[in-house]
Every structure is written in C-alpha cells, then in structure tokens.
Amino acid sequence: MENLEAQRAALEASELSSLELVSAALARAEAEGRSLGAVVGLRAEAALAEAAESDARRRAGEIRSPLDGTPVLLKDNMVMQGEPTTCASRILEPFVSPYDGAAAERLQAAGAIILGRANMDEFAMGATTENSIFGPARNPWDPERTCGGSSGGSAAAVAAGVTGFALGSDTGGSIRQPASFCGVVGMKPSYGRVSRWGLVAFASSLDQIGPFTHTAREAAWVLEAISGHDPRDSTSLPEKSPDLVSALTGDVSGLRIGLPKEYFVDDGADSGVVEAVRQGVAELESAGAKVVEVSLPHTPYVVSTYYLVATAEASSNLARYDGARFGRRAEGVGDLDSMYRRSRSEGFGDEVKRRILLGTYVLSAGYFDAYYRKAQQVRTLVRSDFERAFEACDVIAGPTYPEVAFSLGARLDDPVSLYLGDIYTVSANLAGLPGISLPCGQLQGLPVGMQLLGRSLDEATLLRVADAFQRRTDHHEQSPPRAR
Amino acid sequence: MLALCAMSRITRKDVERTAELARLSLSDDEIEAMTHDLGRILDHVDQLQALDTEGIEPTAHAIPLATPLRADEASPGIAADLALSNAPLQEGYAFVVPKVIEGEDS
Numbered sequence: 001m002e003n004l005e006a007q008r009a010a011l012e013a014s015e016l017s018s019l020e021l022v023s024a025a026l027a028r029a030e031a032e033g034r035s036l037g038a039v040v041g042l043r044a045e046a047a048l049a050e051a052a053e054s055d056a057r058r059r060a061g062e063i064r065s066p067l068d069g070t071p072v073l074l075k076d077n078m079v080m081q082g083e084p085t086t087c088a089s090r091i092l093e094p095f096v097s098p099y100d101g102a103a104a105e106r107l108q109a110a111g112a113i114i115l116g117r118a119n120m121d122e123f124a125m126g127a128t129t130e131n132s133i134f135g136p137a138r139n140p141w142d143p144e145r146t147c148g149g150s151s152g153g154s155a156a157a158v159a160a161g162v163t164g165f166a167l168g169s170d171t172g173g174s175i176r177q178p179a180s181f182c183g184v185v186g187m188k189p190s191y192g193r194v195s196r197w198g199l200v201a202f203a204s205s206l207d208q209i210g211p212f213t214h215t216a217r218e219a220a221w222v223l224e225a226i227s228g229h230d231p232r233d234s235t236s237l238p239e240k241s242p243d244l245v246s247a248l249t250g251d252v253s254g255l256r257i258g259l260p261k262e263y264f265v266d267d268g269a270d271s272g273v274v275e276a277v278r279q280g281v282a283e284l285e286s287a288g289a290k291v292v293e294v295s296l297p298h299t300p301y302v303v304s305t306y307y308l309v310a311t312a313e314a315s316s317n318l319a320r321y322d323g324a325r326f327g328r329r330a331e332g333v334g335d336l337d338s339m340y341r342r343s344r345s346e347g348f349g350d351e352v353k354r355r356i357l358l359g360t361y362v363l364s365a366g367y368f369d370a371y372y373r374k375a376q377q378v379r380t381l382v383r384s385d386f387e388r389a390f391e392a393c394d395v396i397a398g399p400t401y402p403e404v405a406f407s408l409g410a411r412l413d414d415p416v417s418l419y420l421g422d423i424y425t426v427s428a429n430l431a432g433l434p435g436i437s438l439p440c441g442q443l444q445g446l447p448v449g450m451q452l453l454g455r456s457l458d459e460a461t462l463l464r465v466a467d468a469f470q471r472r473t474d475h476h477e478q479s480p481p482r483a484r
Numbered sequence: 485m486l487a488l489c490a491m492s493r494i495t496r497k498d499v500e501r502t503a504e505l506a507r508l509s510l511s512d513d514e515i516e517a518m519t520h521d522l523g524r525i526l527d528h529v530d531q532l533q534a535l536d537t538e539g540i541e542p543t544a545h546a547i548p549l550a551t552p553l554r555a556d557e558a559s560p561g562i563a564a565d566l567a568l569s570n571a572p573l574q575e576g577y578a579f580v581v582p583k584v585i586e587g588e589d590s
Contacts, residue, residue, distance in 0.1 A: 098566040191547050205545050234552050235545065304529040315506060322507070324581050326570035335582050337507075345509040353508055354521055357499065360506040361522065374532050376542030381535070383543060416524050432546025456547065 002028075002161030004218040007070050011058065018058070018069030022051035022113050025071035028162045029115055037129075037137040038147070038156040040076055041084060042116035047071070050113050057111065066221045068111025073166040075151050076117040077124060077200040078209070080104040087200050088132035089122045091327045091347025101198015102230050103167055103209050110225040118166055119153030122349045123318065124174055124202045126150050127418055128411065131351045136408055139181060140480035141446050145405040148178030151212070155182040158212045159480055165222055166212045171202050172306050173401075173425025175210045176437035180400035180449025183439045183478060185466070186212050187219045190457045191432035192237040194223075195230030203313035204235075206306075206429040214476050216438065216466035220244035223459065239457070247460035248467040253288030255465065257281060258393030262299035263424060269402040276441030276448040277399050283472055284397070284465065294389040294396065296427070298381050303419055305382060306426035308362055308375035315359025321347060354415065383431045390455050395465050398424055400437040400449035424451055434459045436466050439475040447478070494523050 010016040026044050033039030054069035079085045079097035086092045107114060119137040121129055129137040129152025139147040140160040147156040151168025155178035158166050168175040170188035179186025187210045194209040201207060211222035227241035259281065264274060285291050323329035323343025330342035348356070362371035389396060402421055411418040428435035433453050440450035450469075454462030470476050499519045503510050510518065564577050573580040 094572075095570055098562060098569050191545075192549070231552070231554060235547075235549060237547070237549075238552070298535075301532060301535065304532050307525065308529055308532075319506075323572060325579050327572075329572035333582055336584050339582055340507040341509045344507055348508075353510075353514075354518060356506050356508065357502050357518055358522055358525060361494070361498070361502045364502065364505060370533070371529065373542055374535075374537060375529075376544060377537035377540040378532055378535060379543040379546075380540050381537070383546060415521055416528055419525070419528075430543075430546065 002164060003214045004070060004164030004221070005215065007164050008066055011069050018051040018054040018113065019048065021069065022047050022071050022115070025115055025163050028160075029073075029157070032140075032160045033157055033162045036140060036143065036156050036160055037119055037135050038153040038160065039073065039162065040086070040088070040117050040119045040134045040153065043083060043114065047113050047115050054111050054113065063111065065110035065225055067107070067225055070112055070165070071115050071163045072107060072112045073115055073118045073154060073157050073163050074104065075120050075154050075166070075168045077120060077169060078103045078167060079198040079200070080114065084117070085200065086133070087123045088120050088134060089347065089349065089352070090133050091321050091343065093133065093328055095327055099198065102195035102232065103198065103226055106226045107167075112225070115163060118151070118157055121150035121152070122352050123200070123314070124150040124169055124171055125314070125351050125355050127173070127177060127421060128408070129153060129178070130408065130412065131349055138408070139405050141183065141405065144407060145446070146181065146408050148181035148405065150174040152178045154212050155179050155184055155186060158182070158184045158214070161479065164213070165218060167209055167226070168212055169199055169207055169209050170429065171206045172310060172429050173422050175212065176425050176435055176449070176451060177401050177422070179212055179437040180447065180451075181405040183447030183480065184212055184214055185216060185219050185436065185438050185476065186210065187223065187436040188428055188434060189223060189227060189459055190237070190434045191429075192235050193227045193241065193434070193459070195233040195236045197230055197232040201317040203310040204317060205313060206310055208429070215470055216436065216463050217245070217248055219436070220248060220463050237457070242460050244460055244463055247464045249464060250468050250471050251288075252284060252465055252468045255289045255395065255461070256393040257284055257289045257291050257465070258294035258389055258396045259291060260294050260296040260299065260389065260396060260398060262296050263398035269399045270404070270443070272443040273399050273401075273403060273448050276443065277397070277450045280440035280450040280469065281397050284469055287468055287472055289465070292393050294392050296385040296389055298378065298385050299423065299427070301378055302382055302427045302430060303423055305375045305378045306422065306430060307358070307419055308371050309379060309430070311355045311359035312363050312372050313359070315356045315363060318352070318356055351415070379430050382427055386427070386431045386433060394455070394461055396453040398451055400424060400451040404443050404446040404448060428453055432456055434462050436462055438466050438469065439478065440473075441475060442478070494519060494526055
C-alpha cells in the first residue's frame, strides 16, 4: 500500500481510511524515514486531524481530487504557515513560516495530507544530500550510497515507501537525478508551470517544483493538482494547465524519439547506463515510436553555462540572509556590518559559500561580461539547439545521469567532477523544458534512470511516452531491499 | 583563432575582495580552499571563451513573459505581528538591529 495508485484505489474502495493510511505513513516516516535521513520534520497531529477530515469528505461524497486523503512529504524548502522551513541550513534553523506557499496550499486544496519535510542539500545546492545540517540522506537501495540531490530526502522517502509521493525542486536536475539514483519517477515541469510562491529561491530563472512518484500516471495527477497560474509568482504561466491524465493513451505510434548524438559519445556515460537506456528506447520503438538521431551541439558547454547562471542568481537571492529580519543572527554582534558578516559566515555551509563567492565574482565589475553575460548568450545557443532538435523529434531520450548512485563521501572534495555529472539535466532548466526521469533497468543492483525531455509546455506528450513505457515494462515496480 | 586567452587565474586577493562584497568572513584556511576550488571551477568554465557569441542575444529567462500587470487595488498583506514573528530581535512593530548611525547616544 505504498504507492499512490494503490492508496487511491484502497481509499475509493473503502478498504482503508485516510486516517489508517496517514498513521501508517507516519510510522514509516519515524522508522525508515528517519533512519535513512530522508525525513527531517513531521507534523503528525495536524496530519492526523486532516486525514480525519478527508475521511469525512469521502463519506459525504465531497472528494476534492485523486490525491484526497493521501500522504505526501515536501522538500524542506517549501513553506507552510506555522511550520519550520530550514533549507537544511543553520541560517534558517529558527525559521517558522508566517505564510503558506503555493505548493502546500494547492496540495491541501486537493485534499492531500502533508506529513512533513524531507531532507535536502543546503539551499538545494548539491547533488548528494550530504550538504545538510541534518546529516546525509541515504539511498534505500544501499544505505552506504547517496540518494542523489538536492531533493534526495523526497526521492529516498518515496523509494522506501514512506509516502506514495513527494515534492522536490529542480534547478539543474535536483528532482530527476535523485529519482534516477533511487529508482522512482521524478519530473521537472516546464518553467512557470508550478508557482514558486513560497519556494525558497536558489536560482529564480531555473527553479521549478515537481513531483516524485512511482509512475508517470501518478505524476500527472500530482502535476494537475499543483500547476496553474498564480498571480503571486510573476513568472507563473498565464495558460491554464492542460488535462494531462487524458493524454495518457498508451499510444506512441508515429511519435519521434530523438537521441542526441552528444549524449551517446564514447567518453560519456557509464556503458551499463547507456545499455539500459538503449534498451528502454528499444522498448518505445517496439511500441511504435520512431527513433531518430538529433544533435545538441552545445552539450559540452551546458554545465559551465549552468554554474555561471545559477551561482550568479544564487549570490543575489541569498543576499537576503543578513540576520536582520528572520533566520539566525550571530550572537554578540556589536555593529551592523559584523551582524551581516558573522550571521552569514556562521549560518552558511561550505558549498553555499563556494557558490555565493563564485556568483559574486562573476557578477563583479570586470568579470560580468566575460562570465555572466557570456553564459547568458550561450544559454540562448542551448535553447536554439533544442528548438532545432524538436523540429525532428517529439521527445528526447537519454541517460538522466552518467552513472548509478555512488558512495557517500566519494565526491565531497571534488566539486568540479560532481558538477560535471549534471551534463544531461541542466539543459532542461536553461531552456525551460519539461523533463522526467524514470527507472529503466539496474546496474549492480542499483537503479538506472532514463531521462525524457519534452518541448516547452508539452508535458502531455512527455507523460504519454513515459506512461506508455511503464505500461510495457516493470522497472518501476522494483523496490529496494529495505522496503521488500 | 576564435579562442581568447583564458582569464587570469583567481588569486587569494580576488577571493578576499569577493568575500568582502558577499559579506562573508573567511578564515585563512577557507580563503586557501576557496581560491583553489574557484580556480578549478573557473578553469573549467573558461571553455566558454572559445565560443563565438558575437551578436547573440543573452537569455535571462527561458520562457519570455511580459511583465504582468494587475489593477491597482488595495488588498490585505501580511499582518505586522506575523511579519515580525521571525525577528531575531524586535521592539514594538520594529526589527531591532545594532546601531547604524553614529551619534552621542541611542
């Protein structure tokens, strides 16, 4: 009873109440959730009360959505009134939100029961969920390995069956890469699809909220619940969010799947990962899709472009943490300047400082044109690559990440090699495209993720292909040893 | 040849100056480590200098949106007590910070 579709069916058949579902999920959150380091805060009492309300709605025939009564976790960077939001950072440790973010608001309007908060890399900066004041989150498939990041807690919790779904945020792959490492579905919608109101900002032109689930169908339910225009986020799309569930026809005949030749070069991803992805593509081909080669010539430059744009925006966004109005203020500060310096220096971890410094440097006088403006120009070239590629195909397929989950601690001293792993994921953020990672096989007992990228705003086709793949395969039904 | 020469390598002094701009105090060890790490990152991103971007418009946002406008009507904002609920130090309806303006007494 640990995936969303089964939970929904049990609720609809009155085999289980929301109260029973939520109680069981809270017990798992306290046990596996805590031992994996995936869950960092729970609102048990409120969740149980809301579950009872959901049960009352169901008895009265007033169900709000397919999510009504089902438990969910939020990454610890989405605010909810009266609840802490820490971003896994010392500087936000004392913060209790005075307002509801859009994600929490929409999930609750859909009747979902928010259990609590999931672990993450500090301010979503990282790819391993090791940069956290709570300690690392672990991979349910092998607790000595990373669950990925930065939304690692959300991915690990769903993989371990703590909840049937969770929300994460994706700035350069932070939903799709942990989904790939943990063997679950993770989706980054088009930029602007989901309101960022109440999502703590990392890089505002790249950040987007999205779901972790076991299936594309479940992802469609969640996305329908959380997407849509929000006047409080001026980058939120004015278009009404599309009907995604009805797009899941299982039919991919005639659809063109593009394989970027730059994603399949000899010195690219691990050969076992490539093999699993090629088999996944072959499955789609046997379902009637047409496979075509496309080219994304600026692929070798996307990581550099991303780290310049993202850190520049981060250095500006994180200037607000000054110890004056909220968050942690250093003790015994004598003057304003030392309040700023000491609160920030004591409050931020190493990776966050590294990125603030890089971002500040590339925006500073004398370097702005060479680095930041240059990166924005290359961002235009990356967008054009995708526009051209999507003339020849409907969906792009490739690996989500060059390898499977690696050992905890393995990349802590080597930021550059960790950054380079983001080569397949950052482009979707730079170009604003929707992307999804879905399990497509295993390598040495660890899940491999296949990434599908869609045209801007075309989540419907993306989910249709992902759903068709899952109808024909059982990779998404594999569960980690701990949850068996 | 399109490639420009690589940017000069970042120095300890550059890191100190940048930390100053970012209001971060770094220990000697931190400055050393950051100089090394930022140097490696910048060495890598210098690859962009090889791309000819003459005349290419920069992208600030992937999805171009016009600035949305709304009617200029008053609506409730966040209540003062809620807005102050996270203040490290407050007095009345104000955030209290260390003295900003030098004077006789405060």
